[in-house]
Every structure is written in C-alpha cells, then in structure tokens.
Amino acid sequence: MTIGLILLAIAGILLLFGVGQRVLDKLRLTDRQALLCIALIIAGGVLPDISVTPQFSFNIGGALIPLILCAYLWIKAGTAKERARCLAAALVTGAAVFALGRLMPDEPEEIVIDPGYMHGLAAGVIGYLFGRSRRGAFIAGVLGVMLSSVASAVYVWSQGVDQRLVLGGAGAYDVIVVTGLLAVLLSELIGELIERAVRGQRKPAFEFKDGEFVRKEQSK
Amino acid sequence: MKLRTLCAALLACACLLPGALAENDGDCLYTLLDAGGGELTMRAARMYVGDEYISGDDQLYRVVSVDDAAMTATAQLVGPASVDEAALAAFYALADEEAAQGDGRRLICMYSTHSDESYAPDDGTYSLWEGAGIYDVGNALKDELEARGIETIYSEESFLPHDADAYNRSRATAEELLKRAPDALLDIHRDAIPAEQYETTVDGEDISKVRLFVGRSNQNADANRAFAQRIKAVADEEYPGLIKDIYIGKGNYNQELYPQALLLEFGTDEIEKDKAIGATEYMADVLDQVLYGESARAESEADAAPAAKGIFWVIGIAVLGAAIYGLVSTGRLSGMWDKLKRGASELTGGLAGKKPDESGKK
Numbered sequence: 001m002t003i004g005l006i007l008l009a010i011a012g013i014l015l016l017f018g019v020g021q022r023v024l025d026k027l028r029l030t031d032r033q034a035l036l037c038i039a040l041i042i043a044g045g046v047l048p049d050i051s052v053t054p055q056f057s058f059n060i061g062g063a064l065i066p067l068i069l070c071a072y073l074w075i076k077a078g079t080a081k082e083r084a085r086c087l088a089a090a091l092v093t094g095a096a097v098f099a100l101g102r103l104m105p106d107e108p109e110e111i112v113i114d115p116g117y118m119h120g121l122a123a124g125v126i127g128y129l130f131g132r133s134r135r136g137a138f139i140a141g142v143l144g145v146m147l148s149s150v151a152s153a154v155y156v157w158s159q160g161v162d163q164r165l166v167l168g169g170a171g172a173y174d175v176i177v178v179t180g181l182l183a184v185l186l187s188e189l190i191g192e193l194i195e196r197a198v199r200g201q202r203k204p205a206f207e208f209k210d211g212e213f214v215r216k217e218q219s220k
Numbered sequence: 221m222k223l224r225t226l227c228a229a230l231l232a233c234a235c236l237l238p239g240a241l242a243e244n245d246g247d248c249l250y251t252l253l254d255a256g257g258g259e260l261t262m263r264a265a266r267m268y269v270g271d272e273y274i275s276g277d278d279q280l281y282r283v284v285s286v287d288d289a290a291m292t293a294t295a296q297l298v299g300p301a302s303v304d305e306a307a308l309a310a311f312y313a314l315a316d317e318e319a320a321q322g323d324g325r326r327l328i329c330m331y332s333t334h335s336d337e338s339y340a341p342d343d344g345t346y347s348l349w350e351g352a353g354i355y356d357v358g359n360a361l362k363d364e365l366e367a368r369g370i371e372t373i374y375s376e377e378s379f380l381p382h383d384a385d386a387y388n389r390s391r392a393t394a395e396e397l398l399k400r401a402p403d404a405l406l407d408i409h410r411d412a413i414p415a416e417q418y419e420t421t422v423d424g425e426d427i428s429k430v431r432l433f434v435g436r437s438n439q440n441a442d443a444n445r446a447f448a449q450r451i452k453a454v455a456d457e458e459y460p461g462l463i464k465d466i467y468i469g470k471g472n473y474n475q476e477l478y479p480q481a482l483l484l485e486f487g488t489d490e491i492e493k494d495k496a497i498g499a500t501e502y503m504a505d506v507l508d509q510v511l512y513g514e515s516a517r518a519e520s521e522a523d524a525a526p527a528a529k530g531i532f533w534v535i536g537i538a539v540l541g542a543a544i545y546g547l548v549s550t551g552r553l554s555g556m557w558d559k560l561k562r563g564a565s566e567l568t569g570g571l572a573g574k575k576p577d578e579s580g581k582k
Contacts (some may be wrong), residue, residue, distance in 0.1 A: 163379075163380055173391075
C-alpha cells in the first residue's frame with residue numbers, strides 16, 4: 001500500500017470512527033456496540049464478497065452488517081407503530097432512490113449533488129418525516145438503497161441481461177453505508193434545528209442514559 | 221404518520237416510476253468557446269463554471285460562464301498548461317513504492333462503467349445492453365498491454381442501466397480490482413460528440429483520438445491530473461495527435477479511490493470502432509512508457525505533500541461540518557466546546573478530553 005493510500009485509509013477510518021460513532025450513538029447503541037459495529041463494517045468490507053448465486057453476491061461490511069444492524073434496531077423499536085413506520089419509510093426511500101437514479105442525469109458532471117449523497121439526503125428527510133426518528137432514517141437509508149439496487153437488477157434481468165448484483169461491494173465506502181450514515185446525520189440535524197427552534201435556550205427535557213433517551217428528573 | 225399520508229407518498233413515488241424507467245439518452249451536447257467566440261471543443265454533458273480544459277496544444281482554459289439556452293460555455297485562457305511537478309513527483313513516488321513492495325509485477329486494471337457504450341457505424345447503435353462495442357476496445361487495449369509484458373485485468377462486468385447510479389455500481393468492481401494494488405486503474409469509455417472531433421492520423425494510420433478525463437471533485441484530483449498530463453506529454457512526443465485533450469470536470473468518477481485512476485474516452489459513438497481499436501496500440505505504448513519507462517523513474521522525487529493536500533481538505537470539511545453540528549445542537553460556543561471534549565473522551569476511552577461526571581451525565 002502506498003503512502004497516499006495509507007493516509008487515505010487513516011483519514012477514512014478516522015472519519016468513520018469520528019462521524020460513524022456519533023451517528024450510531026444517536027441510534028441508541030452504547031459506545032461499545034457502536035464501536036463494534038464500525039469495526040465490523042470496516043473489517044468486513046475488506047473481506048471477499050460472498051457469492052450466493054452466480055448473479056448475486058454481497059459484502060459482509062458493506063451489506064450484511066448494516067442489514068443486521070437494521071434488524072436489531074427494528075426489533076428494538078419501541079412500538080409496533082414505529083416498526084411499521086420504519087418499513088414504510090424504507091419502501092418509500094427505495095422508490096425515491098430508484099427514481100432519483102433514473103431521473104438524474106447519467107454523467108456525474110451534470111449532477112449537482114453526487115447520487116451517493118443524494119440518496120442519503122432523501123433517506124434522511126423521508127426517515128425523519130415518517131417517524132421523527134434517527135433509527136427510522138438509518139433503516140430507511142440502508143434498506144432503501146438495497147431495495148433500489150435489487151429493483152434495478154430485476155429490471156436489467158427482465159431485459160434478458162445476465163448482470164451480477166453485488167450489495168455493498170465497496171465495503172465501508174459503499175453507498176449503502178454512506179447513505180445510512182448521512183440519513184441519520186441529516187435527520188439529527190433537522191431534529192436538532194426543530195427542537196432548538198421550539199425550546200430555545202431551555203435545557204433539553206431528555207438525556208441519553210444506558211443506551212436510551214430518558215426524561216430528565218425535574219428539580220424541585 | 222396517518223395512513224392516507226403514507227398512501228399519498230407511495231402514490232407519488234409510483235407516479236415517478238414510469239418516468240424513471242425511461243432511460244436517459246445523454247443527448248446533451250455543449251460547446252466550449254474561447255473569449256473570442258472560437259470553438260475549443262465539445263462535451264456530451266453540461267459544462268460548469270470552474271471546469272478546466274487542457275487543449276491539444278497544451279493551453280489551459282477555465283470555464284467562466286455557461287449559457288444553458290445556447291448549450292455553450294465560455295472559457296478564459298489561463299496560459300500554458302504547466303505540469304504540477306510536485307504532484308507528478310508524488311505520483312511517481314507512489315508508483316515506485318508499489319514497485320518496491322511488489323515482486324516486479326507490472327499490473328494495470330480496467331473496467332467500463334458505461335457498459336452499453338457502442339460505436340454506431342459498426343455496432344448498429346450507440347447503446348447495446350449485450351455485446352457493447354466498448355468491450356472490444358477494452359479487450360484490444362488489454363491485448364496490447366499484455367503484448368508488452370504488462371499483466372492486465374479487464375473486468376467485463378456490466379453496470380446497467382446507464383443512469384446516475386452506474387458509478388455507484390461500478391464502484392464495487394473498482395474496489396475489488398484495487399485489492400490487487402495495480403499500477404493504474406482505468407475506466408474505458410467512448411464519447412458522444414461528432415466523429416470529426418476525434419478523427420486523427422498517427423504514423424500514417426487513421427485512428428481515433430483519446431480524451432483523458434479527470435474528475436475534479438475528489439481528493440486525488442491533483443495526482444489524477446498529473447497522471448493525465450504525463451500521459452499527454454509522452455504521447456505528444458511519441459505520437460502527436462493521439463491525445464485529443466484533457467477535460468477536468470465536476471464529479472469524482474470513482475477517482476477518489478486511487479491516485480493512479482483515470483477515465484479514457486476512445487473515440488465517439490459516431491466513429492468507426494476499428495479507429496478506436498487502432499488507438500489502443502499507441503495508447504498501450506504510452507502507458508508502458510509513463511508507468512514503467514526509465515525516464516519516468518528518473519523524475520521521481522519523494523514528496524507526497526500534494527497527494528496529502530486533498531486528504532487535508534476532506535478532513536477540514538469534516539471538522540467544519542462537526543463544528544456546525546455542535547453549534548446547532550448546543551446553541552453556543554462554550555456548549556460546543558464541552559461537547560467536543562466529551563466526544564474526545566468517548567473516542568479515546570478517557571485518554572483525552574473531558575470525562576463524563578460520575579452521575580453518568582453525557
């Protein structure tokens with residue numbers, strides 16, 4: 001590996017740990033769980049893709065770990081209503097990502113925002129609108145991009161083309177991971193802005209404790 | 221979220237799908253003009269203020285205005301296109317380091333993001349979902365490189381459809397190829413502008429020119445650009461007329477993955493495929509000289525500063541983003557500072573920053 005690549009890898013890992021950990025923290029994961037997830041995404045990303053059929057393979061760090069994380073967050077969701085909202089947000093995000101991919105110009109120089117980031121923005125807004133929830137945004141982003149990739153592959157296969165579908169093939173730098181992280185960051189930013197606008201300089205009514213947001217005890 | 225709101229959102233998305241299934245045909249054609257209104261070149265995509273263009277005669281232009289109605293852009297002459305010597309030295313330092321760590325293996329990896337690109341005169345159409353002409357050109361380049369003793373891996377994976385997500389799909393293949401630590405990673409394309417723009421004669425043979433494309437929105441842009449300029453310099457000396465020009469445009473084209481990554485346009489959709497194939501012999505020779513030639517090695521100086529410059533930009537933007545986030549979430553600078561200290565403490569396991577107090581308050 002070259003010096004440039006080592007520097008790039010270090011920068012990428014620092015960014016992923018710095019940003020990624022704060023993001024996962026907002027998903028009500030403990031610090032250890034968050035760090036473990038990031039380590040698994042990075043380590044899994046460099047492992048060879050797992051081939052299920054000649055036409056379909058997936059990467060452990062780029063697809064499997066985010067999917068397991070989604071399943072964990074979905075199961076841990078507070079109510080059946082929130083779980084339903086998460087799935088609905090994922091479906092709508094999937095349709096939006098698919099449509100964005102097809103409607104945006106096909107040359108990168110014609111696109112104002114890179115599709116990889118655009119998907120994250122879409123998932124963040126849709127996830128927040130559907131449930132005002134960070135975990136909803138993450139599930140919407142990760143599952144939405146996966147659904148869109150599968151839909152694109154099915155469309156190509158339906159045209160008789162034998163093309164391989166690789167989910168999360170670029171590992172930690174894959175659009176699935178980037179979209180999930182961006183979606184949570186954006187919903188966090190929207191949430192913070194709205195909450196700040198509503199409560200002004202008053203102290204927040206909730207605090208993060210033992211992996212959960214709990215209402216602060218009122219001082220008498 | 222009410223059920224009817226959910227239904228409305230799903231319905232809106234469903235309405236978008238038929239339009240989404242209509243593939244982009246990429247028929248937009250912009251002309252780049254100099255300050256006097258003279259035509260410099262064309263591009264089958266929109267041009268943006270800030271794009272740069274190095275003409276065949278090595279003049280550097282910068283786009284200063286774009287007229288979307290007329291589909292033209294005006295560029296100002298900056299001056300002779302000097303090679304960033306520091307970036308070039310850094311590029312060769314990287315290449316030398318690869319060679320020192322390897323077993324003397326010479327390896328180039330290639331793929332084609334736009335898997336449908338074809339040559340209408342020979343393939344019958346400009347876009348084929350199966351048997352696209354671009355793979356004939358890619359395989360011809362592979363054969364020419366291998367004839368020079370360079371191991372070449374050309375992934376013939378397809379990344380259809382030809383839409384905005386094509387580069388996201390090809391990214392996985394680019395990453396897979398990079399695991400082999402190649403000396404260069406090439407994305408093989410063809411352009412979509414009139415054929416006469418690409419027609420040339422080299423050594424008495426009618427062939428197609430080759431355009432080099434650098435994505436400027438990536439942290440490796442300086443190294444990618446130095447690589448492109450070195451290729452043009454060698455080609456201009458050995459095979460004048462082979463390299464059409466260098467376009468430095470918006471986007472990253474997966475070039476952020478590797479300093480030695482480049483996008484090559486072999487001809488255009490209207491040119492005969494044999495002319496594009498004819499260019500591969502000369503291009504292979506140029507790549508051989510640029511990557512493995514003795515003169516190339518002699519210029520190598522260990523100075524990785526330019527390669528690192530882009531990375532510092534990325535880190536700077538991340539720090540700025542974190543600062544904005546901190547300010548928004550705390551509402552004041554002191555609160556942001558406290559949050560930063562707590563974050564540092566969390567990340568370093570308490571070695572740096574401010575530890576949470578005993579009550580567990582975060």
